[in-house]
Amino acid sequence: MTVVKKLRAITTVFVEYNKMLHGEKPDRGRRNEILTINFLKNYIHYAKLRIQADLTDEVLISYRDSSCARTLETIIRLSTAHAKLNPRRQVLISDMEAVLQVLNFAIYHQELNEMEE
Missing domain, CATH: 1.10.8 (Helicase, Ruva Protein; domain 3)
Structure with a gap:
């Protein structure tokens, strides 16, 4: 994995849409974005320590x-x-x-x- 791909994986907040994984696209006008596991782990760690x-x-x-x-x-x-x-x-x-x-x-x-x- 290149450095750029590693940085993108670390800093990405939302999972990219995958038809096989997520099924059909949601209704129009609705944004159904899914957070990455890495982002959730970092956010929970931040909330535990700082708040x-x-x-x-x-x-x-x-x-x-x-x-x-x-x-x-x-x-x-x-x-x-x-x-x-x-x-x-x-x-x-x-x-x-x-x-x-x-x-x-x-x-x-x-x-x-x-x-x-």
Whole structure:
């Protein structure tokens, strides 16, 4: 592999479209771009090291409703990770709601509707 190809592989953000791999092209007007694995690894590494997310007061009040200490710790860690990926320095209620949806789907295999939330 030449130096140019190596640099292009390192700095490329999106995967090039491949009909065999990705199937038919998406509908017109929609950009369905897929991030490269290398870019995702670098972004997650950056978010882990550089972004420190703090819990806001309204989120702390909402966390009090958790059933046990392990559940509370799980929700806090996942909410903090969600805030870091966005990249924000504060954990918001929207982060907690996203985590609760993921946990509900993982445990009960069902999605929350807006009425159930």
